[in-house]
Amino acid sequence: MSHQSNLIASDILTYLKQHENKDMLRFITCGNVDDGKSTLIGRLLHDSKLIFEDQLAAIQRDSQKYNTTDGDIDLALLVDGLQAEREQGITIDVAYRYFSTDKRKFIIADCPGHEQYTRNMATGASTSNLAIILIDARRGLQTQTRRHSFIVSLLGIKHVIVAVNKMDLVDFDQSVFEKIKSDYLDFAEQLTISDIHFVPISALRGDNVVNASTHASWYKGPTLMTLLETVTVDQGIHLDGFRLPVQYVNRPHLDFRGFCGTVAAGVVKPGDAVIALPSGKQSRVKAIVTYEGEQASAQAGQAITLTLEDEIDISRGDVLVKADEPSPNVSTAFDAHIVWMNEQPLQVGKEYVFKLAGKQVFGRVERILQRVDVNSLATSAATQLALNEIGLCRISVNAPVVFDAYKACRGTGSFILIDRLSNATAGAGMIVATAQADSVNTEEASDLARLRAFELELNQLVRKHFPHWGAKDISKLFSR
Template structure:
């Protein structure tokens, strides 16, 4: 044990003995980090937590003696102490050597307090992991150095992202079994990053350790001198995760109406988000009645103001109709009230989710019947790609459309975690069937579409094909600026017309001068640009035309969304050229303007381009002539139509 740790423990013990109230108050004021520990089976999650506690000397003596005895009984680590038994508390867990239930452990250092959530690694207990993730701010994703990134590693990373965790630490464990080789660590790092760019996270940090031997957990490793990042505990003590606490949007779901006598009526609950002050005007949803806050009462006395997560009783200046499930908010900042939503769902039931299935949806204090209108897609966990499906089986993750029997009061999960998360309950067994989050801004758009209907043309697709002599298609050319997309598109159009094919080019710059002139180049505007283009291409395909779309379209998720909109008529062609070739060509002068400092956010330089993984055709325009590239595209299009 180092001198600083010893001094800290001595000081804490003296403070406990002499002034317990000061000791407790000091810990209350420390910064708290809620940490999910997840990963695949046998990656060493429980052992890591045990090692953190053991090496930090934060285990009670009687508890330590108990697990030493259990280590002999269950014989999991021969003559050594089995630190995983600190968190694996169920008898079934100890007998099988696996984690089944979510285990929580609290410990504190001089700088910070921690709540560790040990999530099960087995696929069948994914539902438990999702539950734990919903309460955490950061995730430790363990990877076994011998086995690398597994499907369950990807699943846990995706669930952590869906549940709003924006900070991930990838802990490469069991480095002792691969002789502490840097090449193994670097290979796993690259493998994880290859799929992590599809996750909605803000930061990823990688740390190599051995939980069994303690290398780089609490004390810097002497066997991995090539790693300069310091031990895991030091990182956790100093990291500042993105704060998801919403203090902007006041939301107060009413849990109970308190009416002890004729002189008092209060409304109890916890503030989901935002700040409320005495005298503030509030509006009651869904009735939209207005009133003012008369008092903010707590067990410890009345407050002038209260913040998110504080349990309070609110009283009003005048009597209005307020009951359980209603939500109080500010008049100029109200959540959505609607009965059609789109959500990302983790399915937790042995019985698959089916389109048309009916459940109960619980969101805060609101509980109401809901029907599954559609399954947009589900994830292929191995590749994190979207696949079509009409149901969700146990542990599947997918996007669904829900129709509620009456309006729900909610925010999107990204804006407000407390008001955007829900569970689905089986109406017969009352078991939790799934957990989900409401997606950004989609629900409002879907709500408006309730009164729209799709009109079908009286001219059939077959009639158009017979008239034009070919089938419709969309050739989607994607690649860096200067790769040759527009050149190929301009040559392909007349070449097809010469062969009697009715073709038309959609060019990115042309559309941005008109239809998409309101869009910029932020990731959100780029996504909307591609969505609109895909909708146009679909309409032109419906009219029987072959569409040639030339767009940088840098994000994989946007290209996947375009494919979903257009359907199997779309052919993705990756126009590949290295960045040096593109900079030399620079047909629009973008690279020169960027070098001169005239703008930022140039794709391939300081903005990302996600290389397509499953394109129907790859054109290496830095190695082949324009004629060769054109010939390849032409041959593929003619075969398809």
Template sequence: MTDPIYKTDALIAQDIDAYLSQHQHKSLLRFITCGSVDDGKSTLIGRLLYDSKMIFEDQLTALEADSKRVGTQGEEIDFALLVDGLAAEREQGITIDVAYRFFTTEKRKFIVADTPGHEQYTRNMVTGASTADLAVILIDARKGVLTQTRRHSYLANLVGIRHIVLAVNKMDLVDYSRDIFETIVSEYRDFAGSIGITDFVAIPISGFRGDNITTLSSNTPWYEGPPLMDHLESVEVDNSADQAKPLRLPVQWVNRPNLDFRGFSGLIASGTVKPGDAIRVLPSGKTSSVSRIVTLDGDLDEAVAGQSVTLCLADEIDCSRGDVIAAADNPSQVADQFEATIVWMADEALKPGRAYWLKLGTQMVSATVQAPKYEINVNTMEHLAAKTLDLNAIGVAELATDRPVVFEPYAENRTLGGFILVDKISNATVAAGMLHFSLRRAQNVHWQAVDITREMHAGLKNQKPAVLWFTGLSGSGKSTIANIVEKKLHRMNRHTFLLDGDNVRHGLNKDLGFTEADRIENIRRVGEVAKLMTDAGLIVITAFISPFRAEREMVRAMIPDGEFLEIFIDTPLAEAERRDVKGLYRKARAGELKNFTGIDSPYEAPEAAEIRIDTTAITPEQAADEIIERLLGWH
């Protein structure tokens, strides 16, 4: 007979299977901790990990040693060291990056993000909040409600977090005063109501001492609510609201392993779907029905919001990454102009008119942001006049995409309403945003079909359209060479038009100055004109300093592939200044001319121009001949 002390391999396997099954079906809560610097966020998370027995013995030994090294008194443990993993964080005693930690209890699984408190790292806080269901906003009982308390509360509410815990920390340092706790809660309630937070749970705690973290503390007999852990385990994170909405599945991948199978994979953002349901693929509007719902574990009879699935359709219709599969009778909106709230996350300020990549769900498009309507003061909720947005600023602005995108207001759908902006040159994420609504003019303006195509215009002129984009410093020789190129092409019976930087500022762009924003708009307008002229079949020659790579790439993106030649007139600054044909460098050096390229405004040289001309080595005539030879050979 088997000794009851020892289990057979089969029994052990059953225990493991039972444990894994129980663990797999626990609900998951994603939450963040936020607040001002040194409010005790990392200490609180460390305490939660410690009390939930999620620390291995070797980690505990290292933690005790680290606590002694950083000067913690006696046998006490510095729980913040569990979370502050970066050397810079330990040296400064602050959290810089977002630290994610996983832990579990008997009732629930948790993913917690410890977000930075310093204003400089507000952008990191937004990252952590973007996927959270609940926010624990900490307040130092000695300091009360601070600017960062307001900022983080506003951001948490802005990104759609509906469960707020106000954790008044370090109660041990104010003798567990009920009056101090209630005063802080009252002040926070007044502020929270002004930004739309109508409900929150306030808990007096000491992350360092463990008061009201996992059990109620005898130091606060006047507190009648739950300890923090009980609240985290019991708060309802209800996905039924998303499931009750119409079907939305952003297509992430077209699954085509062989000729016999074609499916569209993605995470269901909202709604439910069953085989036989009628669907509409957006933005094309093509309709079909669902034939199968495929997963690794087999076909499903129904799939709901939050599940990753592959949908097979009854018809062979065009559908690719970035498209959205929606309920046929209740589709999402499609537009290309919007109003949005933007949280600026880059050191370099927003440049109105500059093109950025906009990522919305699985869609990636080019977008331009206009000058903000206003910036929001998170302390007073006042709307401030603003021409741009600096690091950590929050503002409302209009933006336009280069093609229609599928969207829903962020308040209704976080997946199809929340976006990020990415710098096209550095590929750095520069902003996060929430779409409010599409602009009425976006719905009222439509492309008018025409019978005479751009190919027919070009054929009539017996030439291929092109844009010869001359760029370089003032005085480099752009206009001189461009003028010679046009004369030579004219003698060859080519149909051309020359857009010169100075000339367009006498008419089309006479309302623009020379700030960065105005320079960007100047180039955008010229790019649009050049595009129209190539539609007419012309060879367009432009001569503009166009100092920023991003705007030159913006124009390149407007023009069909193979029709844009960037021509870098590469003249050293010293040589261009020596020539100083118009006396502009002299004025700039004297301080009489502001924002002059090469002096007090930057010039970003092309990194991969199709043609580079060194004007110190050849004459303008030779340069023109080289450009025309390259143009004709290129055609």
């Protein structure tokens, strides 16, 4: 990971220690095509002195070859690596770059602005904490600006920096900046973005990107880099309960069976009573195993392997939760926003593969409750969704799945739809709630989970006070 620091040469151990303790910010750049997203990333890296000399020399040669900036160095070439991207001067695929400063580590996702590649933008945004939405000062808000902002809102990103780019082409006119700011705030009132900042910049010239501009004396706010270094990181987890979607059952030998996955929410410790959903089987955590060895606890974001005290049937796609915490939904029907990513429109009633938290099930969209117009955010009736359209849909699957609302937990609230014939990802979904008609099933599942949790606690008390009792004695007690 690139980082300009004097400690690298003088005290590498101190530098590594500082680097290890920094927090991580994942962010995306999005907006309309040709608004300057790739150029902005190149400028961030260049002005932060995070580009190696050989990289800079290669960019200078390619700038002369493709001549997309009238003889100036084209910093967009740093992230636009595909030949088609360089020839056309657009971004097609999501490009990731990693760097750090004295205050924070960063992962950038440079997302395409072309409408045809909106699905790539949604992919990059799905793991981000912040979005930089670029707007060309000459054009103002465009359809893609609104579409990307709406997707950012749906994906639960709460921090947005609106970078009004190419201010040098409008002579840094403050009235232009204020008009765009006003238009965007009017549009954003209908979204769920709580933290919005506006910065007038010139990505090509470097104004207000890393260094403050001398051409916009009327702007008194922080530069773009300052905002990135100081914004509060929101990991998109607003759930206190423990969630571990099981991705793999590890059975290296007869004496070990572990359940592997990345903790989606909450905290777990050895001794905690847990329930496997959707089966409802219960046990206790025996140990938390990681690459570094056994751990005293694990929290959201950590990849772990749990071993349990009892031999219970747990498969890939099941979810482990704590017995004494609110249970997630267990259902075969739910409502979700779907961003459609396929050239072939979404067909109501057609069977797709749904992949949710590691579990794959067959299912279908029973009906489209409403389609959203990205320009006005008005809703309308629909019988299908075309490429890049967004709709609220009612979905049914052929086996119970475990989920939370996306706004509470991304890891257990998101899914993808896969076309069964082509095996291509056809859409991405964010769960809103359990389908109303299926709410009774969810309540029954929650009651069953609580009953089994009580049974587990009673089982532990019997073992504690009657240690001479065997498993058959305890079984007879419960059977009565």
